[in-house]
Amino acid sequence: xxxxxxxxxxxxxxxxxxxxxxxxxxxxxxxxxxxxxxxxxxxxxxxxxxxxxxxxxxxxxxxxxxxxxxxxxxxxxxxxxxxxxxxxxxxxxxxxxxxxxxxxxxxxxx
Amino acid sequence: xxxxxxxxxxxxxxxxxxxxxxxxxxxxxxxxxxxxxxxxxxxxxxxxxxxxxxxxxxxxxxxxxxxxxxxxxxxxxxxxxxxxxxxxxxxxxxxxxxxxxxxxxxxxxxxxxxxxxxxxxxxxxxxxxxxxxxxxxxxxxxxxxxxxxxxxxxxxxxxxxxxxxxxxxxxxxxxxxxxxxxxxxxxxxxxxxxxxxxxxxxxxxxxxxxxxxxxxxxxxxxxxxxxxxxxxxxxxxxxxxxxxxxxxxxxxxxxxxxxxxxxxxxxxxxxxxxxxxxxxxxxxxxxxxxxxxxxxxxxxxxxxxxxxxxxxxxxxxxxxxxxxxxxxxxxxxxxxxxxxxxxxxxxxxxxxxxxxxxxxxxxxxxxxxxxxxxxxxxxxxxxxxxxxxxxxxxxxxxxxxxxxxxxxxxxxxxxxxxxxxxxxxxxxxxxxxxxxxxxxxxxxxx
Numbered sequence: 001x002x003x004x005x006x007x008x009x010x011x012x013x014x015x016x017x018x019x020x021x022x023x024x025x026x027x028x029x030x031x032x033x034x035x036x037x038x039x040x041x042x043x044x045x046x047x048x049x050x051x052x053x054x055x056x057x058x059x060x061x062x063x064x065x066x067x068x069x070x071x072x073x074x075x076x077x078x079x080x081x082x083x084x085x086x087x088x089x090x091x092x093x094x095x096x097x098x099x100x101x102x103x104x105x106x107x108x109x110x
Numbered sequence: 111x112x113x114x115x116x117x118x119x120x121x122x123x124x125x126x127x128x129x130x131x132x133x134x135x136x137x138x139x140x141x142x143x144x145x146x147x148x149x150x151x152x153x154x155x156x157x158x159x160x161x162x163x164x165x166x167x168x169x170x171x172x173x174x175x176x177x178x179x180x181x182x183x184x185x186x187x188x189x190x191x192x193x194x195x196x197x198x199x200x201x202x203x204x205x206x207x208x209x210x211x212x213x214x215x216x217x218x219x220x221x222x223x224x225x226x227x228x229x230x231x232x233x234x235x236x237x238x239x240x241x242x243x244x245x246x247x248x249x250x251x252x253x254x255x256x257x258x259x260x261x262x263x264x265x266x267x268x269x270x271x272x273x274x275x276x277x278x279x280x281x282x283x284x285x286x287x288x289x290x291x292x293x294x295x296x297x298x299x300x301x302x303x304x305x306x307x308x309x310x311x312x313x314x315x316x317x318x319x320x321x322x323x324x325x326x327x328x329x330x331x332x333x334x335x336x337x338x339x340x341x342x343x344x345x346x347x348x349x350x351x352x353x354x355x356x357x358x359x360x361x362x363x364x365x366x367x368x369x370x371x372x373x374x375x376x377x378x379x380x381x382x383x384x385x386x387x388x389x390x391x392x393x394x395x396x397x398x399x400x401x402x403x404x405x406x407x408x409x410x411x412x413x414x415x416x417x418x419x420x421x422x423x424x425x426x427x428x429x430x431x432x433x434x435x436x437x438x439x440x441x442x443x444x445x446x447x448x449x450x451x452x453x454x455x456x457x458x459x460x461x462x463x464x465x466x467x468x469x470x471x472x473x474x475x476x477x478x479x480x481x482x483x484x485x486x487x488x489x490x491x492x493x494x495x496x497x498x499x500x501x502x503x504x505x506x507x508x509x510x511x512x513x514x515x516x517x518x519x520x521x522x523x524x525x526x527x528x529x530x531x532x533x534x535x536x537x538x539x540x541x542x543x544x545x546x547x548x549x550x551x552x553x554x555x556x
Contacts, residue, residue, distance in 0.1 A: 007372045017379050022313065022402035029162075055376040056367075058311045058404035080167065081404040082289040087304020087367045098291070101160045101271050102252030109314045109358070109401045110168045110232030 004047060005090055012051040012064050019060050023077050030076035031103035036061065036084065037073075037095040044071050048091055056088035079105050130154045130248075132455050133268055133279040135255045135292060137164025138231075139441045140427025141285030142238040143182045143448030144455075149245035151456040156248040156277065157239070158255050158270060165235030168287075169312065169405035170441055171351050171360065172231060173335060176224040178442040182449055183241055190237050193228040193355035194333025195220050202350075202389075203506040204340035209389045210510050220332050228333050228353040228360065230314075231441075258282060258292055258423070264465075265296070265422035280464045283424045283451050285444070288406045290416065290429040298425060299416035304368035306410025306492050308348060308435070311377040312362030315397035319357045325393055326354050337438065340506035342384040346370050347495040347502050350384045351438070352393070359397055361385065364407060366496060377404070409435035409492050412485040418476060419469040424451045432481055436488045443481045450475040490554030498547060508535055 038044060044051065044064075053062040053071065059079045063072050078099070085096040098104070132148050134141040137159035148155040161167040173196060179186050187195075198215040219225040239249050259267035259276060267278035284293050288307075293299035317325070326334050338350035348365030363380045370377065384390060408414065408431040415431045418424065426432075427444030434443065454472040458464050476482050495501060512531045522530070539547075 007374075010374075015376055015379070017376065017382050019378050019402070022378065022399065025399050026402055050374045052371050052374055055374050056309070056371050058309065058377050079402075079404040081169075081309065082406050083309050083367065083404070085289065086302050086307050086406060087371055088309075090304075090371055096289075098160055098254055098289075101254040102162060104161075104167075106162060106166050107169060107232045107401065107403060109230040109360075110165060110170065110235075110403060 004049065008049050008052075008090070011049055012054065014064075015055055015060060019058070023059060026077075026079070027106045027108060028076060029103050029106055031099045033100075034073060034075045035097045035099045035104075036075045036078060038071055039093045039095055041070055043091050043093045045069050048093070053084055053089045053094065056083050058083060130156045130277070130279040131459060132156075132281050132283060132452075133158065133277055134283045134285055135268065136285040136287055136427075136429075137161070137239055137249065137251075138168050138235060138285060138287055138427060138444065139238070140429070140444035140448040140451075141283065142235060142242050143445040144283050144285060144426060144452040145247040145249075146182055146238070146242040146245055147449045147452035148455060149242055149247040151452065153456060153459055154246075156250060156279075157242065158253050158268065158277075159239075159249065159251045160254040161251065163236050163251055164239035164249060165232040168231035168235050169403045170229075170231045171310075171312070171353060171362065171438060172229060172441065173226045173353065173438070174229045174234060175226045175439070175442040178445050180223065182445050183238070187222070187224055187227065191229070191233040193230065193358075194328070195224045195331065196226045196228060196335045196353075197332040198334040200334065200336045202336060202338040202340070203509055204338060204342050204387055204389075205507055205510045206341055207388065208510050208514065209387075210506070210513055226335075228335065228355050230355070255286075255292065258296055263421055265420065280462075281422050281424065281455050281458070281469070283426060283448070283455070284429050285426045285448060286429045288408050288428040290425070293416055293425050293429055296420065296423065298420060298423070299429070302406070302408050302431070303410060303414065304371065305366065305496055306408065306414045307367045308364040308407040308409050309367045309370065309377050310362055310364035310405050310407055311381050312360055312403045312405075313381065313399055314355075314401040314403075315359045315361060315394055316357060316400050317359060317394075317397040322354060322357060322359065328354060338384070338390075339502060340510075341503065342387055343380055343502055344375065344383065345499060345503040346373065346375060346380070347499055348380075349438075352390070358400060359394055361390075361394060366409070366492075367406070369496065369499065407435065407440065408433050411435065411492060412482070412489040413493075415485070418473045419466060421466045421469075422464050424454065424469060424472050426451045432485070434484050434488060436491050439484075446479060446481055447476060450479065488554075494550060494554040498550065501547075504538060508538060
C-alpha cells in the first residue's frame with residue numbers, strides 16, 4: 001500500500017479541539033444500527049497516515065484508537081452533513097447512508 | 111403504512127389517494143415550494159421527509175430572501191416565523207488583530223416588501239410545510255426514501271424504508287439536498303466533488319435581546335449580516351458569517367472541503383479561531399451555546415450541475431447544485447427551482463405525458479431564469495478561488511497593512527507611507543502576478 005496521497009505526509013495527531021460540548025446541546029434520536037461504515041480497515045491502518053476523518057468530520061464521529069489500530073465510529077452523534085462521503089476521507093473509504101426515517105439529528109434551529 | 115393512514119394519523123382532513131400525481135423527496139425549500147405550487151395548482155402531491163418534521167434535518171446560515179420567497183408564498187413575512195429583517199450587511203477583512211470593514215445599511219430593507227430575513231430553517235420549513243399542507247399537499251415524515259422505482263428507463267415511484275413503503279406517482283421530484291443519494295443512483299448526478307463543496311459549521315448563541323441590539327447597534331426590527339474573509343480561515347478558501355436573530359446569534363465558518371482535508375484541517379477549529387478574533391469575541395461574549403450544526407454547500411455551480419430531468423423525474427435545489435457561492439444564495443434558488451419543477455409538472459399533467467421530452471421544459475425554465483444566468487456568471491469562481499488561495503489570505507493582509515500604515519501617526523510622511531505600502535505590496539505580490547490575478551478574476555466573471 002504505497003499509493004499514499006502526497007499530502008498524507010505526517011502521522012496522525014489528535015484534533016486540537018474537542019466538540020463534546022458542542023454536541024452536548026444538539027438533540028439526537030439515535031438509531032440502534034450504524035449508518036456509517038469503514039469500507040476496508042486495512043486502508044485506515046496501513047495506507048492513511050494522517051487519519052483525515054478524525055479531523056474533517058465536524059462531529060468527531062471518527063476517532064483513531066491507537067491501541068486497537070482502528071477507527072471507532074460514534075455514529076449516534078452524526079450531524080448527517082456528508083463530509084465523510086464527499087472527500088472528508090480522501091481515500092474514499094467510508095460508506096455513509098442516512099439513518100432510518102425518524103432517527104438521527106434533530107435540529108431545533110437549523 | 112399507507113399515505114392515507116399516515117395522513118389520518120397526523121389528523122389531516124385531506125383524503126390521500128393511493129396514487130399521487132407527484133412525489134416530492136425532501137421537505138426543504140425546493141421540495142416544499144414544489145409541493146405548495148403543485149397543490150395550489152390542483153395536483154395531488156406527497157412530500158416524503160426523513161426527519162420528524164420538515165426542517166428538522168435542514169441547516170442554513172441563514173438568510174431567506176424576500177422577493178423569491180414571496181413568489182411562492184405571497185406576503186409570507188406577515189405570518190412566517192422570521193427572526194429579523196436584515197437592514198445592514200457588512201463585509202469584514204480580518205488579520206489576527208484587526209478588521210477592515212465595508213458596510214451597507216438601508217432603512218428600505220427594514221420595510222415591506224423587505225429584502226431578506228434571518229431565519230432558522232427548522233422553524234421556517236415547518237411553517238412552509240404547513241402552508242403546503244393547507245393547500246392540500248400530504249406531508250409524510252419520519253420516512254426515508256431508499257430508492258426509486260423504475261419501469262424500464264422511466265421513474266414510476268419511490269421505495270421508502272417503511273414496510274409496504276412503495277409509493278407510485280406520475281413524476282418524482284428529487285429535492286433531497288446536497289447529498290443527492292437518489293439522483294446519484296439514477297445516474298443523473300455524478301455526486302459532488304470535494305473541490306466544489308464547502309463544509310460549514312455553525313453555532314447558535316443566545317444573548318438577551320436588549321444586549322444583542324446594543325452590541326450590534328440594532329433597533330427592535332432591524333438585523334445585521336456579516337461576511338468575513340481573511341486570516342480566520344487559515345488560508346483555506348472560505349468565509350465566516352454572523353447573522354443576528356431575535357435573541358440569538360448565528361455564527362459559522364464555511365471552507366472548501368478539499369482544501370481543508372488536504373491540510374488535515376477541521377472546520378470547528380476554524381470556527382474557534384473565528385470566535386477568538388478580538389472584534390468577534392466582543393460581539394459574542396457571554397452568549398450561551400444553543401445548537402451546533404454542520405452542513406455541506408454545493409459550490410460547484412454551473413459546471414457541477416446534474417441532469418435536471420429524465421423520464422418521470424426532476425431534480426431541484428441543492429440536489430441540483432443550485433447555489434451562488436459568491437453571494438451566499440441558495441435557498442432562494444431552491445425555492446424558484448421547486449416552483450419551476452411544479453409548473454412543469456402541472457403542464458405535463460394536462461397532456462398526461464411525463465416523458466423526458468415534456469419534462470425538458472423544466473430545463474428550459476431554469477435555463478432562462480435567474481438561477482442559470484447567475485450560475486453562469488460565476489461559473490469559474492470556485493476553481494478560481496481554489497487555484498488562487500492567496501485571495502483569502504494575502505490580499506486581506508495587504509489591504510489591512512496599507513490602511514494601518516496610513517492611519518498610524520508617526521514620524522513618516524504620508525508620501526513615505528505610500529512608498530512603503532507599494533514596496534510591501536510589490537515584495538509580496540510582483541506586478542506580473544497582480545496583473546495575472548486581475549485577469550483571472552475578470553475572466554472568471556465573464
